[in-house]
Amino acid sequence: MLITTVLNGKSLRQEVPADKTLLDFLRENGCLSVKRGCGTENCGLCTVWVDGTPVLSCSYPLPRIDGHEVTTLEGVREEAAAFGAYMAGEGAEQCGYCSPGFIMTVLAMERELRNPAEEEINAYLAGCLCRCTGYSSQMRAIRKYLEKRHETD
Amino acid sequence: MASFQNYIFPESLEDAYELLQANRRNAVIGGNGWLALGRQKLHTAIDLSRLGLGQIRVGPAYVEIGAMATLRQLERELPGSLLACCVKPIAGVQFRNLATVGGSLYSRFGFSDPVTALMAMDTTVLLHRQGDVPIVDFVWQKPSRDIVLGCRVENNGRRAAYQTLRLSATDLPVLTVAVSRLGSDWRVVVGARPGKAMLAEEASRLLSEGKADAGTAASAAAEELSFGSNMRGSGGYRRQIAQVLIARAIEQLHGEGGLAIC
Ligand SMILES: Cc1cc2nc3c(=O)[nH]c(=O)nc-3n(C[C@H](O)[C@H](O)[C@H](O)COP(=O)(O)OP(=O)(O)OC[C@H]3O[C@@H](n4cnc5c(N)ncnc54)[C@H](O)[C@@H]3O)c2cc1C
Ligand code: FES
Numbered sequence: 001m002l003i004t005t006v007l008n009g010k011s012l013r014q015e016v017p018a019d020k021t022l023l024d025f026l027r028e029n030g031c032l033s034v035k036r037g038c039g040t041e042n043c044g045l046c047t048v049w050v051d052g053t054p055v056l057s058c059s060y061p062l063p064r065i066d067g068h069e070v071t072t073l074e075g076v077r078e079e080a081a082a083f084g085a086y087m088a089g090e091g092a093e094q095c096g097y098c099s100p101g102f103i104m105t106v107l108a109m110e111r112e113l114r115n116p117a118e119e120e121i122n123a124y125l126a127g128c129l130c131r132c133t134g135y136s137s138q139m140r141a142i143r144k145y146l147e148k149r150h151e152t153d
Numbered sequence: 154m155a156s157f158q159n160y161i162f163p164e165s166l167e168d169a170y171e172l173l174q175a176n177r178r179n180a181v182i183g184g185n186g187w188l189a190l191g192r193q194k195l196h197t198a199i200d201l202s203r204l205g206l207g208q209i210r211v212g213p214a215y216v217e218i219g220a221m222a223t224l225r226q227l228e229r230e231l232p233g234s235l236l237a238c239c240v241k242p243i244a245g246v247q248f249r250n251l252a253t254v255g256g257s258l259y260s261r262f263g264f265s266d267p268v269t270a271l272m273a274m275d276t277t278v279l280l281h282r283q284g285d286v287p288i289v290d291f292v293w294q295k296p297s298r299d300i301v302l303g304c305r306v307e308n309n310g311r312r313a314a315y316q317t318l319r320l321s322a323t324d325l326p327v328l329t330v331a332v333s334r335l336g337s338d339w340r341v342v343v344g345a346r347p348g349k350a351m352l353a354e355e356a357s358r359l360l361s362e363g364k365a366d367a368g369t370a371a372s373a374a375a376e377e378l379s380f381g382s383n384m385r386g387s388g389g390y391r392r393q394i395a396q397v398l399i400a401r402a403i404e405q406l407h408g409e410g411g412l413a414i415c
């Protein structure tokens with residue numbers, strides 16, 4: 001079927017199979033940041049935004065993006081790099097495989113929650129798994145990043 | 154991932170319903186959360202997302218929740234409510250932005266958090282062909298090839314307490330408990346037994362007649378309901394846990410505690 005979407009700011013019109021996953025579509029269109037960590041909706045590594053809302057691309061029905069906008073890490077490079085620097089600074093990036101999905105979720109959280117408490121951050125990020133870090137370093141990176149953003153606002 | 158050849162956005166509910174009857178391998182696609190995990194070979198996916206079923210309406214008498222409203226919408230649009238509370242532990246935010254209320258109702262999962270909570274309230278499931286069906290009947294009737302339009306919950310001041318046990322955050326529940334109260338009318342519902350949610354009639358009656366404290370009512374519920382075993386826990390373990398969670402929920406409802414529907 002024919003779908004029209006805006007991917008990272010660029011219009012795209014493509015003939016796609018009805019049952020392809022959004023994840024495969026994105027990777028085939030050059031967004032290699034999008035990872036399939038599990039394919040069973042558990043890990044959050046495949047997180048992208050549809051109209052600014054974070055969703056799992058491993059299960060989002062591809063035809064439904066017709067007429068909607070999709071954003072991957074490639075579409076928010078500057079912001080991702082800014083937060084990524086805090087992650088690197090705290091040793092929150094080990095193998096790095098989980099980072100794109102994690103960063104997309106953190107940036108979505110930043111837009112959605114005002115001054116979140118640690119408990120709210122944990123709840124928002126509960127769907128992002130990481131096999132390497134143990135999460136403490138990630139929490140430190142988020143805290144410092146949000147504090148800095150708050151100061152410059 | 155379930156496979157299908159066609160993907161259609163019907164223009165009306167009647168078109169959607171006819172399409173669903175046209176072929177046994179046609180299926181409604183909600184959030185695709187559950188369908189995506191299966192290996193079903195389907196013919197046509199029927200997408201309801203352009204039929205205006207994604208709304209939550211809060212009125213003086215009812216709260217109406219459209220089938221395509223997502224679990225996350227319950228948290229954002231009904232903050233502090235029973236439904237917001239019961240969906241919070243389900244997987245992650247990115248998943249709850251997909252999974253729908255309609256898909257959750259239609260699937261009638263034993264482990265369902267929202268079905269447990271809705272059963273403790275005065276809830277009617279709205280179906281395209283069959284019409285309005287009380288949630289207990291809906292959950293226990295044989296699934297038919299109908300379309301869930303959403304549900305309607307009476308906004309009558311009934312308050313509920315929700316309790317669940319999970320082996321780890323984001324996992325499926327080992328047990329779900331919702332206890333509600335409207336004046337002296339009490340209702341005790343237990344799900345993830347691991348079978349479908351059930352009303353504990355005896356325990357509810359004892360509480361409503363003022364004949365039991367939290368502990369006694371909780372024991373009565375644990376006694377009258379059946380519990381089974383699966384990889385998350387044995388039937389015996391569930392029966393023990395049920396008593397604790399039910400007693401806690403009852404305690405929460407004494408005084409002004411508990412959560413409303415909105
Ligand atoms: C990894 C994972 C973890 C989960 N954890 C929990 C949990 O902890 N607690 C919990 O309560 N639930 C849990 N669920 C279930 C989840 O909350 C949803 O209930 C489930 O995904 C179904 O909703 P959906 O919108 O994704 O439906 P879909 O997957 O799109 O559809 C499911 C079924 O319902 C049918 N259907 C969908 N919408 C309609 C409609 N409007 N009318 C008629 N038929 C319809 C479909 O044809 C299909 O048969 C989990 C699911 C997954 C995949
Ligand atoms: S690949 Fe989508 S949640 Fe793991």
Ligand code: FES
Pocket residue numbers: 092093094095096097098099129130131132133
């Ligand atoms: S850094 Fe390796 S999985 Fe997260």
